[in-house]
Amino acid sequence: MTRLGTVIRLAERRGARDAGPPGGSAVVELDALTVHLGGRAVVEAISASVGRGEWIGLIGANGAGKTTVLRAVAGLVEHEGAVRLDGKAAATMSRRERARSVAYVPQSPELPADMSVFDYTLLGRTPHIAYLAVESSDDLAHCTRLLERLGLADLAHRQLSTLSGGERQRVVLARALAQEAPILLMDEPTSALDLAHRVQTLEIVDELRREWGLTVVSALHDLTLAGQFVDRLLLLAAGTVAACGTPTEVLDESVLSAAFGCAVRIIRTDDGELVIAPRRSNGSSATPVCFVNPRSLSPTRPPPETGVHDEEAR
């Protein structure tokens, strides 16, 4: 990505941000979403809304509730509170209707070893094929175009077990995109990938989002990448919203340190992107790790030696 490209992208994103919610046309709305698993509230009274064409990143420590929020939107866990998709209460939608509006990429998808890439992608057409019918030539053509678009055409006949990690991730994405759902949910889509493939996967998602006006909600571990790609971040801590806003607002040393229970340093690069690096308790950094109960969110500030300058980001 050239410097100019980055600038344009940032500018575009800022434009999208201004147009997006809160306010505008919300495509995904969570209203006091609460999920109990094993008698414990894993997600507690989360309210949020995602605008059309927006990319929201869910970040937070392991167990903070990122996956559960995604699963609730996908209709995979029972929940209290409301999930509205495009203004319609998800609870009133049929499974088929829901599958046409939400596509879900789980963190560890089930990949039948001997299924071909093409057949796997074709599964994504299920919400568009009558229950007992088989795929039409339109469905086949749709999948063909999709695989070509994702650079997977050469792999169409390969068995899933023979793919590399990066190829697998793109194939799973292809199956989700084959649903033609306006909302794409992704749970840690890059966690198993190396750096180049992480960027590549997220670039594809970003391109398609712009091309097709997709609304994307993804859980992301890599905070630096999250800051580079998403419009807004929703930081979860112990099942509640700890912070919500643009990456520059949320990727704050004190906020992250409190939510993750680990000291972090935020470095701003020359072209304005944020790099989030952990601080070790000994060795190169002198800052001690602060263990914080995320629920209390007490602002234990590390010394501001490389502090963020919010003014710069505006």
Added chain:
Amino acid sequence: MRARPLRGPGVRHTWIPMAVAAVLMVAISLVALCTGPVAIPPSQVLGTLLAHVPLLHFHTDTPAIDQAIVWQLRAPRVVLAGLVGAMLASGGAAYQGLFRNPLADPYLLGVAAGAGLGATIEIVYGGDSSALLPVFAFVGGSLAVAATYLIGVAGGRRAWGRSIVLAGVAVAALLTAIQTYLQQRDQEQIRQIYDWILGSFSVASWSDVTRVLPYIVVSAAVLLAHRRMLDVLRVGEEEAGTLGIHPARTRLVVVAAATLGTAAAVSVSGLIGFVGIIVAHTVRLTAGASYRIIVPVAMVGGAAFLIGADLVARTVQAPAEVPIGVVTACIGAPFFLVVLVSRRAARGVGVGES
């Protein structure tokens, strides 16, 4: 630019495996109709068959006795073996998809043990007439699977596949124990019971065909209609749910169809083993891994296989008959080992994966 559809390796030539299976089925059927204590030439066999086609008014100069042999003795036997083979093979393929287990066969949920117990009860307590034997076998098999299903579902929806298979093992063990007890108490009937268990088409008649035909046709139609669903279910309950289907409901329908068809099939044929495993796996290895192809091809291939096995059963030791279950197991067991070894060698995957 209009995209030219790319298709999976097994999808491009769907008609080839289907055509091979169909040609095999027709050829084996013809051989089976011609072969027996009285050899009848193919032309006379065809003439006899045509003479029985309604509205055709075909006249054949085949001797009446040969016509009777072909139409009254051999034809129902071929048709019944074909129906049972089609049912067992497609039921096996469906179960392998449903339980994501290559070792699954249509007897997985206890239909064989239930039918065996039902048949034993009829033979031991039913008196001289064996007219009710298929009814008892059918009811026994269906009840056994219903029990397995209810216990398995009670065992938790999350681990559905595992708990229902374990329930099947337990139900089958219990029913087999009861069946063995009844059989030991009444040793005079033991040979008749064994004859039924090992399977035979030696007394096949058109009335047997008409009795099982509705069940097998309905059940085969349901399995065929669900062939794409079996592919969808391969990604697991949760992901299949996000694709807009109800996995639990779909599974129940497939299990019910496979059970009714299998129970009807074994009620007239006895417990013929291995058909569901060998045929489905041969198709999988040669025609591709998609159930959109496996189910229909296994149906036709299963018919061809069982017609052939029945031909072997009645000719290899003629005039005596070898139980057909012995024939299928003699082919099935070695074949099965080959499949296992080749699967491991090809992909290094374990038996439990599918």
